Amino acid sequence: MSQKMRAAVLYADWDPKPDFKLGAKDIEGRQTYLGSKVWRNPRVVIEERDIPKPGPGEVLIEVKACGICGSDVHMAQPDEQGYIWYPGLTGFPAVLGHEFSGVVVEAGPGAINKATNRPFKGGEEVCAEEMLWCGRCQPCADGYPNHCERLDEIGFNVDGAFAKYIVVPDRVVWSLEPLKERYQGMELFLAGSLVEPTSVAYNAVIQRGGGIKPGDNVVICGGGPVGLAACAILKRQGAARVILSEPEPARAELGLKMGADYVINPLKEDFVHRVLEITDGYGAKLYLEATGLPTVVYPQIEQVIWEARGLNATVVVVARADAKMPVTGEVLQVRRAQIVGAQGHSGEGTFPRVIQSMATGMNMLPLITKQITLDEVPENLVTLRTDRKECKITVRLDKE
Known part of the structure; x- marks a missing residue:
């Protein structure tokens, strides 16, 4: 495996508005929960990154498909003063992209596949939640991982899936095995990339x-x-x-x-x-x-x-x-x-229920109206600011 990969990375300047106050969960110069009040002059570039390695309880996934979300567009979109449109959790620079599916390449020690309750073997087709909840704070303990006090988000403040490979914790990985009776080949991964927005x-x-x-x-x-x-x-x-x-x-x-x-x-x-x-x-x-x-x-x-x-x-x-x-x-x-x-999607069995609904006839593939390459990400992020004819533009990384 090559030690480098190409990725779509968003950079922006930390330039808080006068009324901004650093919150308890913000990190000066790096991360905020009020993105539109802090980040200025966003720009997206395709650059080389190191291929990440999975640690304990983590999974390395080869990304096959990743959809462009409205939040990707708004993180990369400046207003008249140059501030990003997206108002939420953001930490740059970061690889964008969070609506993804792919194949497990390698698993770290103790990484368990929920579909089998056994360690990942590699080769499993999967998708993943975008919200990286800790499982230890009060909201998580109360059953509200969407509102985790230590929340990280793939493609927002940690590196996302507009890249050939991504590492994620096993707790947010879900098998696409139920979809295989209805979808084969690349269609399986396109459908899998729609699990998150659905x-x-x-x-x-x-x-x-x-x-x-x-x-x-x-x-x-x-x-x-x-x-x-x-x-x-x-x-x-x-x-x-x-x-x-x-x-x-x-x-x-x-x-x-x-x-x-x-x-x-x-x-x-x-x-x-x-x-x-x-x-x-x-x-x-x-x-x-x-x-x-x-x-x-x-x-x-x-x-x-x-x-x-x-x-x-x-x-x-x-x-x-x-x-x-x-x-x-x-x-x-x-x-x-x-x-x-309503924020996010994690908890209360949302992902497995959506996967089962899709496996038994809820076809979401019509949402994908355009498929592009990684190199076309920056221009399509700009296009989607004003062009509403397309619905879901999906990046295919199967040939990267």
Whole structure:
């Protein structure tokens, strides 16, 4: 094995805004939980890196496929002052990429495959969680690893999978064996790379949103990969009407393939009127905010909740945004509604349930609308800032 590999690395300047205060979990000059307030002048370069070695309890994976996430785009996207858009945990320089699948090459001492409860042998097809939870802090002990007090994130503050190889702890590695009856060859790895973003949607609408009962209506705002994955999940759960709000025609059409029954173009139609019309005035049980534009989208959701005959609506906020939502408490009180936030995907059996759903017919492959090489990562990160015709652009590393 060559001792070097090529990787897409994001660099940025540590230049905190005047109102920024170093937090207890921040590291001066290296890491912050408030990325958009600190990092400036992001740039992505393809460079050579050392191939990592697995330590005790770790696994070396040869990456086959890795999707570009909206967070990758926003970490590499400067605003008018040069600060990155992404508001969360970040530590640069770091290799980007976290939606990946591949093959186990080598395992460190004590690294166990959950599929067999035995040490990894090598050659196993796997995917991995993006959130590296410690398992020892209070949130982890309480069953909330997404909110780990020592959280690291692949491709955010530790090196990610836009590279030929990656090392991860065995606790976040999941076997793709159940998918092999339905997918073969490269399709297996493309499907495997979609487990992570689909798990983000699953965590949002099932774990945090509480799911639905068969016959309930749902509204998904935003036809990106997470919003479209939510369409598939909720239709599979028995939603009577899955309503997708999405202005981009290509994504709207894809939404219908993924499980949406109706699509609203909020730029050309009255969102509130159409949701009430489609649901016979009852509104929806669950609303997903997956646009990242809460100041625009939430007031419309709130108006539907206020005017609808149905009670007990849940609004789940999954898109990351450095913005305050204009919430009217009276609407939540009178209509017995609630707002919940959703972060990440780990815990409560999310990954294995998504894998089993995909293995038994929930086909997520249509989300991938373009496949690229590692060299094309920087230009496609720029393209995705404004071009919404593509849904999921996936980097293939099988020929690197």
